[in-house]
Amino acid sequence: MPTTLLRDSRALGALAVPLVLTQLAQVALTTTDTVMSGLLGTTELAAGGLAVVIFNQIRTMGVGLVTSVGNHIAAAAARAERTSIGADGGNARRAATDEARRIVRAGLAVATLAGAAGALVMILIGQALPSLGQDAGIVDLTQPMLYALAPGLLPCLWFQAIRQFTVGVRRPQALLRITLASIAVNAGLNWVLIHGTFGLPELGLTGVGLATSGVHLLSFLALYLAAKRDSELAPLLTLDIARADAATLKRLLGLGVPIAATYGSEAGFFSVTALMAGSLGPDALAAHTAVNQLVYIAFQVAVGLSHAASVNVSRELALGDHDGARRIRTTALACAGAVMALVGIVYLTLPHLVLAPFLDTGSDQALTIATQLLIVAAFLQFFDCAQNIGVGLLRGLDDTRSGFRITLIGYWAVGLPAAWFLAYGLHLETLGIWLGLLTGLAATALLLLRRYNTALAATRPRRTSATA
Known part of the structure; x- marks a missing residue:
């Protein structure tokens, strides 16, 4: 068993490690935004954090709509691999190429529609903030940052569609290089636009939003050009979304809408708790923002493992290997658990060190609250990772509806009432709020993994007894 786990970990890691590093590099963008917001003051940190939470809510749902692109591409490649031997091998490869091209074109069309609609929703949410119980000073800072972030959603989702395509064909290497470069560009633009250097106006938090939108556009262009220079990717990549195939669009949306709803359910759970924290004052919201960002950083390990596990499950089932699909679950959870244990130790032993980038210039009260929340976060992140991996595993089975139904139960029927009761009923x-988050994530993780076991067993072909 240990030997098998080690072998499977290496196989999963070959795809997961570049994805995890890419996810960590991507979250460095929002971390940079959060840190630079905190340097302006506690109120600015609270306002910037609220804007990032809302942006992530809409972005996450848009990403969900195009996430199944990777699974479809991986399954098409595996089917071509199975049929490539023999006289009809050339036809199989051509059919796989045509199918991949249709999937990419449809994925970019979905990303375009989602980006435009999402930008409009962000603007409307910004206008509705005063009626959501938020401090007037925070609203005045949050609204212009949201308006500056909104245009960046479109290139952000284009980037995600092409990213899923590169993952599906198991060639994600350019992602990491591009995302690492975007961190430096984002930090530089943030500094210039926040403080108004080189003769530019001093924009404060609005500059943070404009810098992030610009970086999303540059990242998309860089990934597109990198893919066009790749001899294996270029023939499959087309931006002609006007010719998107209706049947392929319907297939992507059939899986994508439940994924988006699942992602939105999770992100919405965190967004509502951020609004709850905001109702308790700027110090509470600043502490919530800082710890939430730390958990979000660690969560990227699970996101990378979830995407890799999901694509590998699609591939293993297309190849007819059900035992391999079962082992992927164990391997992904073991890898995530090992990383979360190390991160939790750091949270518990060095709380002031990990909080310093966010709250070093903030109030003592915000730092005290955040230190308490880190204790909960050390345990919460195990369940946070497990539930995300569970969603990815089910996506590998093309079972996206179960994930959505389970998140409704875990987050909204269990977690949110628990958070409300503990925060306001027991005056904690x-x-x-964070104990309620932990409760909801734990319930969701257990239900998702149980569903995966049941759904995977149902896909195994039934054995038939031989007759004499």
Whole structure:
């Protein structure tokens, strides 16, 4: 068993490690935004954090709509691999190429529609903030940052569609290089636009939003050009979304809408708790923002493992290897658990060190609250990772509806009432909110993994007894 786990870990890691590093590099963008917001003051940190939460809510749902592109591409490649031997091998390869091209074109069309609609929703949410119980000073800072972030959603989702395509064909290497470069560009643009250097106006938090939108556009262009220079990727990549195939669009949306709803359910759960923290004052919201960003960083390990596990499950089932699909679950959870244990130790032993980038210039009260929340976060992140991996595993089975139904139960029927009762009923305030988050994530993780076991067993072909 240990030998098998080690072998499977290496196989999963070959795809997961570049994805995890890419995810960590991507979250460095929002971390940079959060840190630079915190350097402006506690109120600015709270306002910037709220804007990032809303942007991530809409972005996450848009990403969900195009996430199945990777699974479809991986399954098409595996089917071509199975039929490539023999006289009809050339036809199989051509059919796989045509199918991949249709999937990419449809994925970019979905990303375009989602980006435009999402930008409009962000603007409307910004206008509705005063009626959501938020401090007037925070609203005045959050709204212009949201308006600056909105245009960046479109190239962000284009980038995600092409990213899923490169993952599906198991060639994600350019992602990491591009995302690492975007961190430096984002930090530089943030500094220039926030402080108004080189003769530019001093924009404050609005500059943070404009810098992030610009970086999303540059990242998309860089990934597109990198793919066009790749001899294996270039023939499959087309931007002619006007010719998107209706049947392929319907297939992507059939899986994508439940994925988006699942992602939105999770992100919405965190967004509502951020609004709850905001109702407790700027110090509570600043502490919530800082710890939430730390958990979000660690969560990227699970996102990378979830995408890799999902694509590998699609591939293993297309190849007819059900035992391989079962082992992927165990391997992904073991890898995530090992990383989360190390991160949790750091949270518990060095809380002031990990909080310093966010709250070093903030109030003592915000730092005290955040230190308490880190204790909960050390345990919460195990369940956060497990539930995300569970969603990815089910996506590998093309079972996206179950994930959505389970998140409704875990987050909204269990987690949110628990957070509300603990925060306001027992007067635990921000600590109660985070204990409610932990409860909801734990319930969701257990239900998702149980569903995967049941759904995977149902896909195994039934054995028939031989007759004499």
